[in-house]
Amino acid sequence: MSEKCDFGLIGLAVMGENLALNVESRGYSVAVFNRTTEKVDDLINGRAAGKKFVGCHSIEELVDNLASPKKVMLMVKAGPAVDALIEQLIPLLSPGDVIIDGGNTHYADTERRTKYVEEKGLLFVGTGVSGGEEGALKGPSMMPGGSEAAWPIVKPIFQAIAAKVGPNDDIPCCEWVGPRGAGHYVKMVHNGIEYGDMQLICEAYQMLSAGLGLSNDEIYEVFDEWNRGELQSYLIEISRDIFSVKEGDDYLVDKILDVAGAKGTGKWMSQLALDLGVPSTLVTAAVYARTLSAVKEARTRASKVLEGPTASKTFSADERKQWVEKIREALYASKICSYAQGFVQLQAAAKEHDWPLNYGDCALLWRGGCIIRAKFLDRIKEAFDENPQLENLLLHPFFTTAVHGGQQAWRDVVVLATELGLPVPAFSTALAYYDSYRRERLPANLLQAQRDYFGAHTYQRVDKPGTFHTEWLELRRTPAE
Numbered sequence: 001m002s003e004k005c006d007f008g009l010i011g012l013a014v015m016g017e018n019l020a021l022n023v024e025s026r027g028y029s030v031a032v033f034n035r036t037t038e039k040v041d042d043l044i045n046g047r048a049a050g051k052k053f054v055g056c057h058s059i060e061e062l063v064d065n066l067a068s069p070k071k072v073m074l075m076v077k078a079g080p081a082v083d084a085l086i087e088q089l090i091p092l093l094s095p096g097d098v099i100i101d102g103g104n105t106h107y108a109d110t111e112r113r114t115k116y117v118e119e120k121g122l123l124f125v126g127t128g129v130s131g132g133e134e135g136a137l138k139g140p141s142m143m144p145g146g147s148e149a150a151w152p153i154v155k156p157i158f159q160a161i162a163a164k165v166g167p168n169d170d171i172p173c174c175e176w177v178g179p180r181g182a183g184h185y186v187k188m189v190h191n192g193i194e195y196g197d198m199q200l201i202c203e204a205y206q207m208l209s210a211g212l213g214l215s216n217d218e219i220y221e222v223f224d225e226w227n228r229g230e231l232q233s234y235l236i237e238i239s240r241d242i243f244s245v246k247e248g249d250d251y252l253v254d255k256i257l258d259v260a261g262a263k264g265t266g267k268w269m270s271q272l273a274l275d276l277g278v279p280s281t282l283v284t285a286a287v288y289a290r291t292l293s294a295v296k297e298a299r300t301r302a303s304k305v306l307e308g309p310t311a312s313k314t315f316s317a318d319e320r321k322q323w324v325e326k327i328r329e330a331l332y333a334s335k336i337c338s339y340a341q342g343f344v345q346l347q348a349a350a351k352e353h354d355w356p357l358n359y360g361d362c363a364l365l366w367r368g369g370c371i372i373r374a375k376f377l378d379r380i381k382e383a384f385d386e387n388p389q390l391e392n393l394l395l396h397p398f399f400t401t402a403v404h405g406g407q408q409a410w411r412d413v414v415v416l417a418t419e420l421g422l423p424v425p426a427f428s429t430a431l432a433y434y435d436s437y438r439r440e441r442l443p444a445n446l447l448q449a450q451r452d453y454f455g456a457h458t459y460q461r462v463d464k465p466g467t468f469h470t471e472w473l474e475l476r477r478t479p480a481e
């Protein structure tokens with residue numbers, strides 16, 4: 001192919017290769033490069049054979065093969081590899097060219113790189129890409145941020161390859177998120193919410209299985225049913241499917257070791273929530289649940305020592321049915337809290353970094369293509385479209401009504417789990433968040449008194465303005481000996 005290519009892509013691991021094929025399938029020509037060049041040849045001679053691809057064996061060759069303004073997307077391991085490639089690309093590119101990082105990058109790196117690349121006269125985009133292998137190939141959710149001037153340049157290609165939603169399947173799950181690291185921040189919150197959703201589904205599974213004694217076949221039916229209602233989502237759908245997979249007579253899910261892995265984006269969200277001072281308790285509970293699952297040997301030892309409730313409960317068929325519905329309601333109410341927390345964190349981050357985020361658009365980006373895709377996100381989009389300054393999703397009438405409706409069931413499920421000795425950290429932290437958030441008065445009055453007592457940290461009063469300190473030792477009642 002003698003003509004210059006529309007798009008360049010570096011990094012042909014699973015996501016990069018599938019994304020390159022996706023771009024080409026929308027009518028664009030693509031130049032590709034990978035550090036281990038056999039992967040370039042494998043792609044060109046394999047899945048890309050006969051397609052509008054140019055396989056390159058150096059970065060110089062890749063840049064030479066691009067039409068201006070040149071667009072080079074990096075799909076490489078997040079971290080120093082991205083910095084190293086940026087350094088190699090800068091001298092080869094011209095003003096107006098765009099470097100795109102589509103990896104799972106920490107937003108702070110994207111903040112820094114956008115400024116750096118702009119100083120060198122080029123444009124930079126840091127984009128979240130979600131949807132796994134299939135999403136990358138057929139239509140991911142994309143969350144781009146970075147240099148504002150880069151958006152018109154990459155928009156046609158990004159929106160062409162992104163997942164589509166809406167009644168006519170024509171609304172792309174890709175919109176400009178905001179300056180610098182905003183796109184990668186939104187992607188991180190997406191991943192944190194994904195942690196919460198997955199943990200909630202796992203707790204529901206535990207209640208159905210260890211709590212109510214449902215078989216895997218029955219759990220399949222329950223998830224299938226749930227996927228037809230307000231919980232309809234990709235994660236419920238794949239969870240349902242998992243309960244149908246067998247090895248001979250045995251279910252595969254029962255053979256999988258109960259030790260969870262993690263790549264760290266949930267932890268980032270949790271750490272940043274602590275830095276911002278916002279209560280993203282669901283992602284944090286989900287991260288800790290994975291951490292606790294990982295100490296399998298310690299748990300095995302402890303299981304032989306530490307006692308819990310022994311009397312197992314039996315349920316009639318009718319009771320089971322009622323509990324299944326209650327667990328569904330608890331899951332839905334907890335999920336609403338989780339999303340409410342995610343958006344509160346986004347609002348706080350937007351304020352700190354001066355990002356003009358559109359929260360309705362964020363919900364739309366997650367509507368299709370990505371792991372947390374769900375029907376429910378339409379409602380979140382509507383809520384923020386109606387009131388872009390909505391303080392908390394729980395305060396939108398739709399979600400207020402939803403949590404009110406499920407509230408009793410939610411409480412009952414947390415009580416039942418406690419009675420049975422089944423851990424439900426995400427269900428219960430969601431409920432604790434709800435109860436804390438809805439209470440005008442919390443016991444922090446005592447906490448402030450304690451801080452003032454031992455550290456003279458002062459306190460404020462409900463009956464008059466000002467800052468106060470009390471000599472508690474002088475005023476206290478002398479305790480009886």
Ligand code: ATR
Pocket residue numbers: 010011012013016034035036039075076077078080081084
């Ligand atoms: P992950 O663990 O995220 O899948 P990986 O498999 O180590 O990361 O690498 C993903 C992609 O980044 C690969 O295309 C890899 O190139 P190789 O096939 O040559 O391993 C690329 N990559 C990783 N580090 C790189 C570096 N320092 N420079 C260029 N490409 C790099």
